[in-house]
Amino acid sequence: MNHILKGLNQPQMEAVKHFEGPLLVMAGAGSGKTKILTHRIAYLIEERQVSPRSILAITFTNKAAREMKERVINLIGAKAKDMHISTFHSFCVYILRQDIDILGYKNNFIVYDEDDSLSTIKAVLHDLNIDPKHFPPKKLLSIISKIKNEYLFPEDYRKEVSDEYSDVIYRVYKKYQEALMRANAVDFDDIIMLTLKLFEVDKEVLSYYQQRFQFILVDEYQDTNKSQFKLIKYLSAKHKNVFAVGDTDQSIYSWRGADISNIKNFEKDFEQAKIIYLEQNYRSVQSILDVANSLIKHNYGHNTYVKQLWSERKSDFLPVYYRAVNSDVETEYIALKILEKIEHEGYKLKDFAILYRTNAMSLSLETTLKKYRIDYEIYGNVSFFERKEIKDLSAYLRLIVNTNDDTAFLRIVNVPRRNIGVKTIEELKRYANYEGISLFESCKKTTITSNKTRQNLIDFVNLIEELQQVLLNEDIDVNDFIDMVLDRSGYRQMLEFENTEEAESRLENLEEFKTLTLDIEEDINELGMSTVGMSSYDKLCLILNNVALSSDKKEKKENAVKLMTIHAAKGLEFPIVFVYGVEENIFPLRDDLEELEEERRLMYVACTRAMNELYITNSELRKIYGHYRMNPESRFIAEIDPALLAYQGVKKMKVMQTEKTKPEFTSPTLAVLNDKNTDNQKKARVGGKILHSRFGEGIIVSIDGDIATIAFSAAHGIKKLDINHPAITIL
Numbered sequence: 001m002n003h004i005l006k007g008l009n010q011p012q013m014e015a016v017k018h019f020e021g022p023l024l025v026m027a028g029a030g031s032g033k034t035k036i037l038t039h040r041i042a043y044l045i046e047e048r049q050v051s052p053r054s055i056l057a058i059t060f061t062n063k064a065a066r067e068m069k070e071r072v073i074n075l076i077g078a079k080a081k082d083m084h085i086s087t088f089h090s091f092c093v094y095i096l097r098q099d100i101d102i103l104g105y106k107n108n109f110i111v112y113d114e115d116d117s118l119s120t121i122k123a124v125l126h127d128l129n130i131d132p133k134h135f136p137p138k139k140l141l142s143i144i145s146k147i148k149n150e151y152l153f154p155e156d157y158r159k160e161v162s163d164e165y166s167d168v169i170y171r172v173y174k175k176y177q178e179a180l181m182r183a184n185a186v187d188f189d190d191i192i193m194l195t196l197k198l199f200e201v202d203k204e205v206l207s208y209y210q211q212r213f214q215f216i217l218v219d220e221y222q223d224t225n226k227s228q229f230k231l232i233k234y235l236s237a238k239h240k241n242v243f244a245v246g247d248t249d250q251s252i253y254s255w256r257g258a259d260i261s262n263i264k265n266f267e268k269d270f271e272q273a274k275i276i277y278l279e280q281n282y283r284s285v286q287s288i289l290d291v292a293n294s295l296i297k298h299n300y301g302h303n304t305y306v307k308q309l310w311s312e313r314k315s316d317f318l319p320v321y322y323r324a325v326n327s328d329v330e331t332e333y334i335a336l337k338i339l340e341k342i343e344h345e346g347y348k349l350k351d352f353a354i355l356y357r358t359n360a361m362s363l364s365l366e367t368t369l370k371k372y373r374i375d376y377e378i379y380g381n382v383s384f385f386e387r388k389e390i391k392d393l394s395a396y397l398r399l400i401v402n403t404n405d406d407t408a409f410l411r412i413v414n415v416p417r418r419n420i421g422v423k424t425i426e427e428l429k430r431y432a433n434y435e436g437i438s439l440f441e442s443c444k445k446t447t448i449t450s451n452k453t454r455q456n457l458i459d460f461v462n463l464i465e466e467l468q469q470v471l472l473n474e475d476i477d478v479n480d481f482i483d484m485v486l487d488r489s490g491y492r493q494m495l496e497f498e499n500t501e502e503a504e505s506r507l508e509n510l511e512e513f514k515t516l517t518l519d520i521e522e523d524i525n526e527l528g529m530s531t532v533g534m535s536s537y538d539k540l541c542l543i544l545n546n547v548a549l550s551s552d553k554k555e556k557k558e559n560a561v562k563l564m565t566i567h568a569a570k571g572l573e574f575p576i577v578f579v580y581g582v583e584e585n586i587f588p589l590r591d592d593l594e595e596l597e598e599e600r601r602l603m604y605v606a607c608t609r610a611m612n613e614l615y616i617t618n619s620e621l622r623k624i625y626g627h628y629r630m631n632p633e634s635r636f637i638a639e640i641d642p643a644l645l646a647y648q649g650v651k652k653m654k655v656m657q658t659e660k661t662k663p664e665f666t667s668p669t670l671a672v673l674n675d676k677n678t679d680n681q682k683k684a685r686v687g688g689k690i691l692h693s694r695f696g697e698g699i700i701v702s703i704d705g706d707i708a709t710i711a712f713s714a715a716h717g718i719k720k721l722d723i724n725h726p727a728i729t730i731l
Helices: 010-017 033-046 062-076 078-082 088-103 114-127 137-149 154-160 164-182 188-201 203-212 226-235 286-299 327-345 359-371 388-401 406-412 422-435 439-445 451-473 478-489 491-498 501-513 515-526 536-550 593-607 635-639 650-659 668-674 679-683
Strands: 023-027 055-059 084-087 215-218 242-246 274-278 320-326 352-356 376-378 561-565 574-579 610-624 627-629 646-649 689-692 696-704 707-711 718-722 728-730
Touching (some): 033 215, 055 062, 055 088, 062 078, 084 088, 088 203, 137 491, 137 501, 188 226, 286 593, 286 635, 359 501, 359 515, 359 536, 388 406, 388 536, 406 439, 422 439, 422 451, 439 451, 451 536, 646 650
Parallel strands (some): 352 561, 352 574
Antiparallel strands (some): 610 627, 689 728, 707 718
16 A cells, blocks of 8 residues: 555545545645546555446546546556546447437447537428528537537427517527437437436436445546536435535636536535545746745635645746736747756756647737748647638638639538538539639639529629729738638628637637737838838738748657646646746736636646746737737736736836846846937937837827837837837937
8 A cells, every 4th residue: 555655645545545435635836736536546446445346437538538547547456447437428429328218318328529410400401491590500519519408408498488589499409419319319418418318317327336336436526527526426326425626716618618616616516525635736946836825815805715826946036027018029039938947957948838728829929920931730739820710811812812723622612601502612623724824713713503603703803803902902901801701701700600719719719810910010110111102912912922821830849848738737847937928908807707717727726737937927018919009917917926927028117217227137038128328318309210120110299207108100109118128319
């Protein structure tokens, strides 16, 4: 038994050796929760002589289940193979395979994936004569999924119908379930729901599993939904040996159905429950944990589950808060800091992670990392330029600029759907090849058998040609033109009707695409040229060239900086972490009281991914969604004890102004950003000209102390800047 308990700290050992009765382990970030789960299973089998067949361990991913099983086998050998470690859904499929016939299904049922479910929903809408434009199939499927996670069958949901919209949902849901049953199929959400129903319908089946599984272990308990909680409650009713591991401070998936009240109410739901806190962190240095603790305490209120993470790992490094003049300087700071750490401290690219709140935030980072030839990988997603909606919009713009672009034509001729099918496309290709013309041109000349299809093609041709005329003949801003393309094509409306989390993210990415216009104007100005008089057509061509150059697909590289949303970073760790764009309206993204607490937990998760160094960055002026926006720094910054952060960039200068002290440079790379040129204030005068390293020439409109209001070109507008900043030269 010594090798099972070896290396455990006191709370971990107490949790592992706990035998009977409900226990909640509040496992702080990096505190070894997987270790106590695996060592507890090994302890039960080896020391307590519990049959492996009597143990059920449930986690959320197949990968986690496999790793857990391997670790137990490494501890006690092959006897552990008989235990049941799986995901919630795999476990429920196992049960349903034995007894689903009790519910009227056949035991050889199939599980529908999302595409299968979507096709079924579309067929249901057709049968019910419901317009999919007003009730988008994806949105309906998402709503039905949430209803099922609340453990509501159609007859249950019918009681909640209160208006025409909810009545449509009820009718679609009812018909959808009937269609699934006819096909002897279940969808992903049915798996747990039907298992619960089976337990309620046949107490003998329930009794069998209650008797068999005497010890139940649940990983990531804070991420469970109502149905999953109900499943655990049923299974543990006889022996009451529930061993749940989770963390209230890392509950970040409410949008996916997770219910934080499950973990908060553990002591109410399971009588005589015991709580053990794991607060020793094995991942991060103490200075990083101090920042995380200082932040998350603003969530506690009356919550009794208060943790204070601590570590034996000490470091002189103080987490950095860097506030940049603008978002370009912010991304350059990150890139230069990465290069500096690699050159002087021996780190590798794979040691760095850059975390952000939403996928759309990756564009500026990707642009800067490419500029400095820093290899990167978008973890859990694809590069900005490889995202479907960006490729679709680019294809529209390419076809408008050049109607001979057959690749662009094929991509978007039926996006959104125009009932132009494969057969029609093949006919167009044959005609185009025979005549030696483009597919676009062939739409005008070929004779399609179906008058309706021909009209759809002509409507598409007219759309592209009308947009082409606007671009060539009207004085229109490029971003206004992009909006026009999205609106007239119906692409924006398609996503708005879908009204899902995924569609919202795609709309954000389309808005962020417009930032490329600002990049082009800045690039031209930096080359000493002017965009004045440049046509929108020429600007659009330059943007499309940049997109083409940025769209190269890279082979996956082991040694690359990881870029990802904070949600994707859950469960990962990196020596050095940058949390990027920590500003109001970006992070936190939402400010409803409950949502704000989850946003704060998300920031806590971001900070606790860092092992050795943590950098929190933002900027006074951000290029985002095609505009320049001045966001206040995130409230999360103010919630962290100032003594726990090293302030750099603009923030450092403001601290210096308050304290009247000389700046201390932590990095030679930052010296140029932190050094002040006090001679500027003596020379500056209203009406005088200045030169800014980023914004070009400007005229001083007013001066208030050391803050000057400066008018730059139309591309940059009027800005309030510290006149002593080294980026400014008085002319």
